[in-house]
Each structure stands twice: as C-alpha cells, then as structure tokens.
Amino acid sequence: MIELIATAESIDQAEQLLEAGVDKLYIGEEAFGLRLPESFTLDEIAHITDKAHAKGKEICVAVNAIMHNDRIKTVIPYLKELEKIKVDEITVGDPGVIHLINKNEINIPYIYDAQTMVTSANQINFWVKRGAKGAVLARELPYEELKEMRKQVTVPLEILVYGATCIHQSLRPLVQNYVNFTKQNTKTDKDAGLFVSEKKDPETHYSVYEDINGTHIFATDDVNLLPFLDQLVETGLTTWKLDGIFTKGESFVEIAKLFVRAKEAFINKEWSNDLMKSLQEKLESLHPEERSMSAGFYTMDPSDVK
Amino acid sequence: MRTITKKPEVLAPAGTLEKLKTAIRYGADAVYIGGNEFSLRRRAGNFTIDEMKEGIAFAKAHDAKVYVAANMVTHEHDAKGAGEFFRSVRDIGIDAVIVSDPALIEICATEAEGLPIHLSTQASATNYETLNFWKEEGLERVVLAREVSMDEIREIRENTDVELEVFIHGAMCISYSGRCVLSNHMSMRDANRGGCSQSCRWKYDLFEVDSSNQRQSLLGGEPTEDFSMSAVDMSMIHHIPDLVEAGVDSLKIEGRMKSIHYVSTVSNVYRQAIDTYCKDPDNYEFNPAWEEELWKVAQRELATGFYYGIPDESQQLFGKRRKIPVHRFIGQVLDYDEETGIATIEQRNNFGIGDEIEFYGPGFTHLYQKVEQMWDEKGEPIDRAPHPMMIVKMKVDAPVKKYDMMRKKR
Numbered sequence: 116m117i118e119l120i121a122t123a124e125s126i127d128q129a130e131q132l133l134e135a136g137v138d139k140l141y142i143g144e145e146a147f148g149l150r151l152p153e154s155f156t157l158d159e160i161a162h163i164t165d166k167a168h169a170k171g172k173e174i175c176v177a178v179n180a181i182m183h184n185d186r187i188k189t190v191i192p193y194l195k196e197l198e199k200i201k202v203d204e205i206t207v208g209d210p211g212v213i214h215l216i217n218k219n220e221i222n223i224p225y226i227y228d229a230q231t232m233v234t235s236a237n238q239i240n241f242w243v244k245r246g247a248k249g250a251v252l253a254r255e256l257p258y259e260e261l262k263e264m265r266k267q268v269t270v271p272l273e274i275l276v277y278g279a280t281c282i283h284q285s286l287r288p289l290v291q292n293y294v295n296f297t298k299q300n301t302k303t304d305k306d307a308g309l310f311v312s313e314k315k316d317p318e319t320h321y322s323v324y325e326d327i328n329g330t331h332i333f334a335t336d337d338v339n340l341l342p343f344l345d346q347l348v349e350t351g352l353t354t355w356k357l358d359g360i361f362t363k364g365e366s367f368v369e370i371a372k373l374f375v376r377a378k379e380a381f382i383n384k385e386w387s388n389d390l391m392k393s394l395q396e397k398l399e400s401l402h403p404e405e406r407s408m409s410a411g412f413y414t415m416d417p418s419d420v421k
Numbered sequence: 422m423r424t425i426t427k428k429p430e431v432l433a434p435a436g437t438l439e440k441l442k443t444a445i446r447y448g449a450d451a452v453y454i455g456g457n458e459f460s461l462r463r464r465a466g467n468f469t470i471d472e473m474k475e476g477i478a479f480a481k482a483h484d485a486k487v488y489v490a491a492n493m494v495t496h497e498h499d500a501k502g503a504g505e506f507f508r509s510v511r512d513i514g515i516d517a518v519i520v521s522d523p524a525l526i527e528i529c530a531t532e533a534e535g536l537p538i539h540l541s542t543q544a545s546a547t548n549y550e551t552l553n554f555w556k557e558e559g560l561e562r563v564v565l566a567r568e569v570s571m572d573e574i575r576e577i578r579e580n581t582d583v584e585l586e587v588f589i590h591g592a593m594c595i596s597y598s599g600r601c602v603l604s605n606h607m608s609m610r611d612a613n614r615g616g617c618s619q620s621c622r623w624k625y626d627l628f629e630v631d632s633s634n635q636r637q638s639l640l641g642g643e644p645t646e647d648f649s650m651s652a653v654d655m656s657m658i659h660h661i662p663d664l665v666e667a668g669v670d671s672l673k674i675e676g677r678m679k680s681i682h683y684v685s686t687v688s689n690v691y692r693q694a695i696d697t698y699c700k701d702p703d704n705y706e707f708n709p710a711w712e713e714e715l716w717k718v719a720q721r722e723l724a725t726g727f728y729y730g731i732p733d734e735s736q737q738l739f740g741k742r743r744k745i746p747v748h749r750f751i752g753q754v755l756d757y758d759e760e761t762g763i764a765t766i767e768q769r770n771n772f773g774i775g776d777e778i779e780f781y782g783p784g785f786t787h788l789y790q791k792v793e794q795m796w797d798e799k800g801e802p803i804d805r806a807p808h809p810m811m812i813v814k815m816k817v818d819a820p821v822k823k824y825d826m827m828r829k830k831r
Contacts, residue, residue: 181597183569184576187548211550214557231602231613232544234496237524255605256496263497283621284600286568286727289650292734293627297642309639311625311648313607323627329597334606405630412605417496421610 124152136375148177236267278358448692459491494613504532511536549580591675656723682750773805782825
C-alpha cells in the first residue's frame with residue numbers, strides 16, 4: 116500500500132493537497148518540529164486535522180526537534196492537546212520525548228525521526244521495541260542499504276521521494292553572526308532565500324536559513340526519486356514523503372498530483388517508462404528554477420562513501 | 422574550612438599509548454581512546470587490543486580509568502563484530518565504552534553485559550528527560566551536547582542522577598553533533614563514520630537569487646570576508662568553580678588527534694585548577710598562569726561555547742587571526758642526575774645551545790633554562806640536537822624529573 120505524505124504551508128494548501136489525493140499531511144509548530152514550511156498553532160492543526168479526517172485522510176505532527184530543558188517541559192501539555200485534536204501520529208527524534216510518552220501514557224503513535232541518525236535496521240528496531248510505529252530514513256542511504264534495511268524491519272519506513280534535504284543543523288546563528296561581522300543588514304529567515312556555495316565548486320547552492328531551532332543547511336540537490344518509484348514499490352518502501360519547504364503554493368500541489376498519479380498507476384498496474392518520463396518532465400517544469408534535483412545518495416554505491 | 426571531596430574527573434584524550442601514559446602522568450583521572458573499529462576518529466591512531474591491555478595496566482597502576490570510544494553511527498553491516506569487540510574490551514578491563522548509536526548500545530548491553538556504557542555527545546543529549554531515558558536503558562553516564570548551557574546543566578543535575586560529562590576544552594563541532602552530514606554531501610566522506618572532512622571550516626559564498634534567477638553575492642560587506650561556519654575552540658579554565666558546583670562528574674578535553682605536548686599541557690592545567698578549587702573553594706583565586714599555559718598549545722582563539730549564551734560572531738573564526746605565539750615541543754626528560762645536575766633528554770624537535778628552554782612537569786612545575794652545554798650519547802660536546810628522537814645530555818641549573826617536557830618559543 117503506497118502512502119503519500121506531504122507537508123503543508125497553509126490551511127488553503129492543506130485542503131488542496133487533500134483534494135489532490137495525498138494520504139497524510141505532515142504539519143506542526145516550529146517550537147516542537149523541525150524545518151516545516153509553516154508553523155501552525157494548535158487551533159490551525161485542529162482545523163486541518165478535522166478537514167483531513169472528514170476526507171478519510173490522516174495527520175502527522177512534527178515533534179522531532181532537539182529539545183532543551185525549557186521545551187521538554189512543555190512537550191506533555193502539547194502532546195495532550197494533540198491527543199485531544201486526535202492527530203493520527205507524530206514524529207519524534209529526542210529520546211526525552213519518548214521517555215515522556217511512555218511515562219505519561221500518551222496514546223499517539225510515534226514515528227522515530229532523528230534525521231541523519233537513522234541509518235540501520237537495528238537502530239530502527241531498537242526504537243520499535245520502545246514503541247515506535249515507524250521511522251523516517253536518513254537521506255544518506257544508498258539503495259543497496261535501503262533494501263537490506265527493509266528486509267529486517269516490519270514497520271513502515273518513510274522515504275523522501277521529493278523535496279529538500281537538511282544536511283546540517285547548528286544552534287548557532289551562523290548567518291546572523293556573519294551578517295553582524297560584515298555589518299550588513301540581511302534577513303536570515305527562510306523567506307530570505309539565502310544559499311551558500313563552495314568556493315571550489317561554485318555551481319553548488321546549499322539553501323540556508325535560521326529559525327528558533329538554529330541554522331539549517333540543505334543539500335545542493337533536492338531529492339527526486341520519481342524515476343525509481345517502481346524499484347521502491349518492488350522493495351516495499353512505499354511510505355513516500357513530499358517536502359515542500361522550498362517549493363511553494365500551487366507548484367507543490369501540482370507536484371503532489373504527479374505522485375498521486377504515480378501511486379494510482381501502481382495500484383492499477385499501469386506504471387510504465389513512458390508515464391514516468393512524462394511525469395518527470397512535468398516535475399522538472401514545476402520545480403523551482405533556482406533549485407536542482409537528483410536522486411542523491413539513493414543511486415550511489417555504498418562503497419563510494421568513505 | 423570547606424573542601425570538596427567529590428572532585429570531577431579530568432578526562433583526557435589519548436590517541437596513542439604514549440599519549441595515554443602522558444595524560445595520566447600529567448593529572449588525568451581517566452582517558453578515552455579509540456578501538457580499531459567503531460570509532461569516529463579513523464585517523465586518530467586507534468589502539469589494538471594488546472595496546473589497550475598495556476594502557477589499562479598503566480592506568481590501573483595510577484588509579485586512572487580508560488574508556489573506549491565506539492561512537493560511529495552504523496549503516497547496514499557496520500555493526501558486524503560489535504558484540505565480540507565489546508566483550509573483548511570488557512574482558513581486558515576497559516572501564517566504559519562511549520557509544521551514540523542505539524544499535525551498538527543494544528549490542529553492548531545484551532552481548533557484553535557488565536560493560537558500562539556512556540552516551541556519546543554525538544547523540545546530542547540536551548535535556549534531563551533524555552538523560553532519564555538513557556538511565557533507564559542502563560547507561561551509566563551521558564556526555565551532554567555542547568549546546569547545553571551552564572544553567573541547563575544545573576537544572577539537568579537536579580532532575581536526573583545519571584553521571585554527567587561535559588566538554589571543557591578543545592575544538593568543537595559547529596553543528597549539533599551527529600546532525601551534520603556536510604562532509605557526506607560535499608566530500609563523500611561520512612561524518613558519522615569517522616570520515617569527517619571538516620567542511621564547516623571551508624570558505625563559502627553567501628548569496629541570494631534575484632527574480633531573474635541571477636545570484637547576488639552577500640560577501641560585499643565591510644570588512645570583506647568569506648562566509649564560513651568555523652568556530653573558535655573552547656576553554657572553560659575561567660569557570661572551574663561553576664563546573665564543580667554544578668555537580669558535573671567528568672570534564673572532558675577534546676583532541677585524540679593532538680600531540681603529547683597538548684595532552685600533557687591541558688591535563689596539567691585543569692588538574693591544577695580543579696585541585697586548587699576543591700582544596701579551598703571559598704578562597705579560590707584564578708591563576709593567570711593557567712591560561713597562559715593553555716595558550717602555548719592553542720591553535721585558535723578560546724571561548725566558552727554555549728555555556729553562557731548562544732555564541733555570537735566573536736566565537737567564530739572571522740577576520741584576521743590573532744597571532745598565537747607558537748611553542749614548539751622539543752623533548753622529554755628521560756633521566757636526571759642529581760650529583761652532576763645533568764639531564765638526559767629524548768629530542769622531539771631541533772634545539773641547541775643558546776636556546777631559551779621551558780621545562781614543565783606534572784603538578785604544574787616550571788623551570789626556565791638557557792641551554793649552555795650539551796653532549797651526545799657518547800659524551801661528545803654538541804651545539805645542536807638535530808635528529809628526531811636522539812638522546813642528548815644537558816646541564817640544568819635546577820632539578821628536573823623524568824617525564825618532564827621541554828618546549829621553546831619559536
């Protein structure tokens with residue numbers, strides 16, 4: 116069963132994505148969740164959840180931040196609210212949150228999501244034994260490793276099939292510090308649209324921004340696994356995430372539709388190379404002009420990485 | 422008079438057996454080393470089992486502990502042999518392993534029962550509930566993330582009784598440890614499997630893209646400067662009272678790749694500062710000589726990281742570097758003859774007659790000496806000691822001890 120999960124940047128977009136046919140929306144508040152297109156209040160989350168449930172769709176809320184003491188204290192009240200709202204699941208990356216969920220008998224299934232640190236079946240099974248209902252895979256995993264992992268894990272493994280991928284999180288305001296040093300007056304938030312590039316490889320363009328969780332840097336290529344969806348289906352990696360953090364509004368909804376079309380094609384056994392190529396062409400035209408795409412680590416040989 | 426009997430441990434890095442012994446002679450209560458497998462510092466001269474055995478015997482004789490870092494984040498197949506590895510280090514008497522990967526933690530807990538586990542800073546533990554989680558999993562100690570402030574440490578201490586370890590000196594990841602794969606993406610080297618290429622210290626352009634998809638560089642500020650993430654190093658030498666009073670159990674020095682000059686100097690300084698404070702905390706006075714001593718092995722500016730606030734631009738390596746006078750490590754004392762006042766020295770760097778030499782030893786002893794007479798091993802007078810590891814004798818005006826080190830300002 117293929118499941119399509121998409122981020123949402125507004126209530127409007129959330130409704131459009133549900134209409135477009137995604138199965139689950141991934142939303143949250145930035146005090147608890149990492150790198151979201153938009154930070155939603157509990158009221159907004161409740162509103163979106165009702166809309167989703169009315170359509171038989173689900174909501175996953177991001178609770179995957181690295182929490183310091185001040186925030187870990189507010190997690191339980193937040194989770195209790197989410198429980199009332201009846202969100203379907205949450206992502207969690209901090210073992211402190213897992214400790215609290217188990218201690219307080221919070222009845223929301225959680226998906227383990229420690230970003231770069233989710234790289235083997237045994238790690239995931241460690242968290243499954245402690246209650247995790249699934250895991251979000253790191254993006255630094257070649258297909259050969261994903262295949263091995265899939266064989267050894269029984270819970271769903273979420274894989275990013277479209278969107279930006281974070282490769283660095285610092286609690287330091289790295290851009291603001293630079294801006295201060297050079298006495299400039301530049302915004303450093305997500306909407307500022309900043310990039311860095313390597314001096315020795317000027318073609319690179321790593322997105323960078325700051326928020327309350329620190330500074331985030333993203334890979335130069337956004338992930339696109341559209342050409343490999345058949346392989347994913349065959350392998351049993353069918354929980355697909357679409358991340359619209361840098362793909363705005365209508366374009367992201369249209370991209371989601373392409374993946375919905377792909378999903379239907381698999382269900383109806385009509386996936387073909389021609390369909391893939393036509394979807395791929397449309398995807399390329401919808402993807403933001405200033406950004407590039409590739410399969411990232413997916414197509415690498417495990418021995419390529421030292 | 423108040424004294425503090427429960428002193429925090431001084432935990433020093435030991436990339437080699439020689440560094441292990443040096444660190445312990447110079448005051449470390451414990452050292453951490455790398456095994457040949459599962460360690461994050463692949464190039465840090467990791468220990469074989471036989472070398473570990475010798476290190477453990479030495480440590481035990483000096484009432485010190487040895488921890489093994491096995492802090493890689495494994496991919497499929499990487500954990501193969503981990504159970505055997507943990508059992509073998511347990512059976513030779515290693516005091517604890519430092520691990521971040523839950524898969525390795527589980528293997529260690531189930532296949533090498535009785536071997537204490539410390540959670541590596543790589544797991545970025547930043548709150549007391551996380552520590553409570555790991556305590557319930559059976560871990561003995563958690564190395565806190567370097568992003569945790571002094572106030573947060575105090576609060577963590579009040580809310581958990583698992584042992585706390587914090588970094589007090591050395592180079593630092595600019596990211597939350599473990600949450601950076603710049604190196605993977607920029608160099609195809611896995612940062613979490615010992616391959617980090619330190620991309621954070623590279624130079625970058627910073628730009629925005631305008632409406633016609635053209636790059637507009639933001640490097641045009643004043644002063645002109647490339648974008649970089651590189652941070653200054655950490656030193657908490659000014660804040661030993663805070664660390665002791667916060668109830669931290671272990672104070673960790675970074676640098677398994679660093680020299681015996683560094684290891685001996687830094688261990689010596691922190692040993693001295695902690696002992697001084699704990700002996701008579703109410704009349705404690707900071708000794709500026711400690712800081713001067715640390716500067717002799719510093720590679721970068723020193724600051725306090727996240728302990729007293731979010732680091733601003735002054736804690737990043739922007740602009741012209743301050744010139745840090747280089748002190749060159751030139752030798753180690755092998756023997757001293759009280760009757761003749763002649764020291765036997767193993768050379769580590771070229772030195773000779775006329776050089777102003779500084780001897781330093783465990784217990785923060787210092788002796789300044791101008792080289793006036795030198796002889797080679799055969800007793801022939803020489804002007805210089807140019808050969809690495811050559812044995813020389815020299816006259817000193819005051820006693821020195823075996824294992825004292827020698828440095829000179831370049």
